Amino acid sequence: MIQLYEKGVYLISGVDIVENENEVKSRIGKEVCQEEAAKGTIAYSILEEHNVSGNMERLEIKFDKLTSHDITFVGIIQTARASGLEKFPIPYVLTNCHNSLCAVGGTINEDDHMFGLTCAKKYGGIYVPPHQAVIHQYAREMLAGGKKMILGSDSHTRYGALGTMAMGEGGPELVKQLLNKTYDIKKPEVVAIYLDGKVSNGVGPQDVALAIIGAVFENGYVNNKVMEFVGPGVEHLSADFRIGIDVMTTETTCLSSIWKTDEKIKEFYDIHGRIEDYEELNPKDVTYYDGCVYVNLNEIKPMIAMPFHPSNVYTIEEVNQNLKDILHEVEKKAAVSLGDAVDYQLMDKIVDGKLYVEQGIIAGCAGGGFENICAAADILKGKYIGSDAFTLSVYPASTPIYTELAKNGVIAELMESGSVVKTAFCGPCFGAGDTPANNAFSIRHTTRNFPNREGSKLQNGQISSVALMDARSIAATSANKGFLTSAADIDVEYKGQKYHFDKRIYENRVFDSHGEPDPSVEIQFGPNIKDWPEMSALPDNLLIKVVSEIHDPVTTTDELIPSGETSSYRSNPLGLAEFTLSRKDPAYVGRAKEVQNAQKAIEAGGNPKEANEEVKKILEILESKCPESQSGVLGVGSTIFARKPGDGSAREQAASCQKVLGGWANIANEYATKRYRSNLINWGMLPFITKENHENLNFHDGDYIFIPDIRKRVIDKDTDIKAYVVGENLKEVSFTLGDLTDGERDIILKGCLINYYRG
Template sequence: MVKLYDKGVYLLNGTEIAEDARQVEQKTGQKISREEAVKQTMAYRILESHNTSGNMERLQIKFDKLTSHDITFVGIIQTARASGLEKFPIPYVLTNCHNSLCAVGGTINEDDHMFGLTCAKKYGGVYVPPHQAVIHQFAREMLAGGGKMILGSDSHTRYGALGTMAMGEGGPELVKQLLNKTYDIRMPEVIAIYLDGEPRKGVGPQDVALAIIGATFGNGYVNNKVMEFVGPGVDKLSADFRIGIDVMTTETTCLSSIWKTDEKIREFYEIHGREGDYKELNPGAVTYYDGMVYVNLSEIKPMIAMPFHPSNVYTIDEVNANLEDILHEVEKKALVSLDGAVDYSLQSKIVDGKLYVDQGLIAGCAGGGFENICAAADIIKGKYIGADEFTFSVYPASTPIYMELVKNGAVADLIESGAIVKTAFCGPCFGAGDTPANNAFSIRHSTRNFPNREGSKLQSGQIASVALMDARSIAATAANKGFLTPATDLDVQYKGQKYHFDSKIYANRVFDSHGVADPSVEIKFGPNIKDWPEMQPLPQNLLLKVVSEIHDPVTTTDELIPSGETSSYRSNPLGLAEFALSRKDPGYVGRAKEVQKAQKAIEADTCPKTALPELQTIMSKVHDNFEGVNRSNLGIGSTIFAVKPGDGSAREQAASCQKVLGGWANIANEYATKRYRSNLINWGMLPFITEEDHEHLSFKNGDYIFVPDIRKAVEDKDEVIHAYVIGDEITELSWKLGELTDVEREIILKGCLINYYRG
């Protein structure tokens, strides 16, 4: 089904695999160097055309377009304004698909929308009102272009199927683009995703995506690399099918994605009135890839990602055949994910030997596409979900899709079955819509199924489970009144209805400045929109208190700053910080604030030991063992340890909330994603790496760690950072910061990106 190559491979004419240079010479009669073959990837060519450094090993990328939604654009624009923003230098689209409901915090969500509209007018941007489209569908319909690059402040910024290299990053990276700066990375490795065969009837894009995620996430095979989709199987897939696979590449932790393009993609652009944005993309005659994932589409079966990660995959047939054993395995994994905070069991979901599901959902950038919903409607037509616990909701990804589904009768078929069809909204993906009941089991064609992602709260004793599935098998389960059913079990005649895009829907409602700024416009600020607090530059010496210690194999950004109701406070740095780690370590905020008192005392030129009496002994030992340390050259703050933090969302607040609460660093064995590490750096936090086994650390929660001459170490590009646990004895630690660009070092030294641009 899926095979990973253990070394680099060559691809000849986009179809034939050669495992080494000798085979290439035998098949082509030519000697071609690996260095030349590397340059024949589609990814290399696109990156080269956007690189401003003149050095393809160290890229400085300028993007063609930017896009954000309403829980990120306020912070981004506020940061950019504080750094000198005058106008948007490239098209910047502000969508409103996350805080659309305006249901939490009074007026504050709609205040954010008005902020966005007035900023689009003032700075020359595009504003998409609530319920018009989810961020990524609007980008597909109106922004993508062959050979282009788009940067978005949402992790699922993926438009590779349309020939666009897109990346999801934390807000500060968009700020850099708004200030005419660059996105700086080393040239990423490129991994071929070789698609062969053709999907069987009833198998959808989520099934293919989950199979790939299951094969690549755990081993980091594509981590921070570009996935390049090639092979004869691509030709067998519709544009919508490719898009559905592509959006889920984020869950492999890759950097970006790109696909070869053909007449089906040209037709997509034609349908949307943008044929001129189409560009044919193919790898070169002889192309070298740093690895290859071979996928036989013909062998893919309906899949399910069981709680609590998209990589926890099985075939639905496996689950149904081994129900008790697999549920027991999920329960064991949950002991780690949930830290034993709640009693968790799935055994009650077994009814008459079958798995009963409480909720089915097709939504968002992954599930809400036209073909997915049409297929679901074909499956459910003439059937009924029943009047028991099971519910079924469908969210088309844009109003133009919704309109076409109304016109072709799909919405009528869904509603007649008992489904509820709702407007374009990302809420079900992060716990702000269709939150299931306590102990309920929800199947979703959406992007993630992390703990609490659907809205439950461990600290309140609430837990529900989410499994990821394709829209077709969700509809089959709905047709079977909630009992888990793969779509391949049903004999369905799929109509294959053609899509017609109504451009008037956006033309009549979306504000587009066409790049013309109007400085006379006054920005509307609601009372919840706050400026960033002042942040100090990195001091010469640091005293860090460990205030949280997380030993999960991976820590998600949802755990670092939860989604759901917290989304309404993302325009308020101090208000949002109150929620940091609240579902993972509820005591974190209080402990961090206690330490922050000492730093504030230093800033006020008073004694930190008065603000935090426990420092009396610690500071005495520091003074006894390290010369020249005083208030003028010392910073005191908090840090957390996590084995592998940062999987999941691009949200910068996973880092900024720690900084707002006085955090100076993270300590980790490794960082799950580039974007989380970048977020730390952009907020002036040190991304320390320790090679100690996480179960045998030389420090623990509550310990103080002194890092002498850290500022000089950053300036001098020291490979090893020496730190010391201040306890009954002084214990030396050796950490690393990993590779940092000169700009990243300067940002850390200045204290954050805002300070860096202020000079």
């Protein structure tokens, strides 16, 4: 079904995969240069056009457009304002698809929306009101274009199927673009995702995406690389189908994605009244890729990603055939992350030998597309979801899609089946909509199924499960009244309804400044919209306390700062910080604040010994055993250790909340994503890497670690940073900081991006 090539490959004429350089030579009749052939990728040509450094090994990218939603744009604009923002230099779209449940948190959410509207007017942006479109659907319909680049403050910023290289990053990277700075990275490797064959009846885009994620996530095959979709199988997929695969590429931990384009993508732009934005994209006749994932679409079956990760994949057929064994395996995996916080069981979901689920959801940037919903309606036509616990909710991804579904009768068919059709909203993707009952099992065509992603609160003894599936198999399960069913087992004739886009819907409702700012507009604030607190520069010496020690194989951003109801506080740095690690390590906030008191004493010109008795003892040990610790400015704060933190969301708050609570660093064996590591750096936190085996660490929760001359070591670009665990004796440990650009070093030295731009 899927094959990973161990080494790089050549692609000839966009069709033939060749591993051996000599074979390439014999095929084309001349010598081939790997370095030159690597310039033949679609990705290379787009990156080259947007790179302003003059050096393709060290890229400095300027994007064409920016996007943010309403749990990120307030913090981004506040940071940019504090750093000197005068106008949006490029089109910047502010959507309102995450905090759309305006009743949550009193006026908080709607205050954020009004902040966004007035900022769009003042600085020259575009404002998409609540319920009009989820962020990525609006970008597909109105922003994407051939060979363009878009940067978004949401991890699923992926428009590669439309010929647009898009990247999801933390807010500070958008701040840089707003201030006419660049996105600085080393040239990424490019991996071919070679699609061959045709999908079978009942197989949807989520099935293909989950199969790919299952093959590449754990081994990191495409980590921080660009996935380039090529091969003869692409032409057999509709634009909607390609988009559905593409948006899920985030879950592979790749940097970005791009696809070859053809008449079907040209038709997509034509339908949306933007045919001039289409550009045909293909790799060159001889192109070298740093790796290749061969996908035989003929062999893809309806898939399910069991709790609690999109890579925990099986075919639905496998689950139904080996139900007890697989559920038991999921329980064992879950125990690693959940520990003894809750009694997590799945065996009670077996009813009459079948898996019974209580909820189905088709929603968001992945599931809410026109074709997905039409296919679900075809399966459900004339059937009923029943009157027991099972429910089905469908969220079209935009009002134009909703309108067309109303016109062609699909919404009526869905509602006749017992389904509920709702407006465009991202809530089911992160725990702010359709939260299941305790111990319930939900199947979703959304993007993620991390622990707590659906709204569970372990600290309150609440847990439910989410499995990811395609809309077609969710509809088949719904037709079977909640018993897990593959769409491949359903005899159905898909109508293949044609989509018609009505541009008037946006013209009549979306505010578009057309790039013309109005400085006279007063920004409308709310009581929950707060400025960032002052942050200190990196001191000469650093004393950090490990206040949370996490040994899970991967730590998600949802665990670092929960989603769901906490999103109401995204515009309030101190308020949001109170939720940091609240579902993973509820004592973290208190421990971090205790040690932060010592830093506050230093900043106020006082003695840190008087602020914290524990710090006093540690400093006295350092005075006796390490006299050089008395020279220079001392900083005191906290750190967390996690084996591989940062999988998942681009949200900067996963890092900034730690900083607000006095965090100076993270210590990890590796970082799950570039975007999380970038967030740490942009908030002035040291992204330490330790090579020590996590089971035999020389430091643990509660340990103090002294890092002498840290400021000088950052300035001198030291690769090996010696530190000492402070106890009765000093125990030496060592860290590295990985590859840092000069700009990243300066940000760390200044203490955060805001300080860096203030000078």
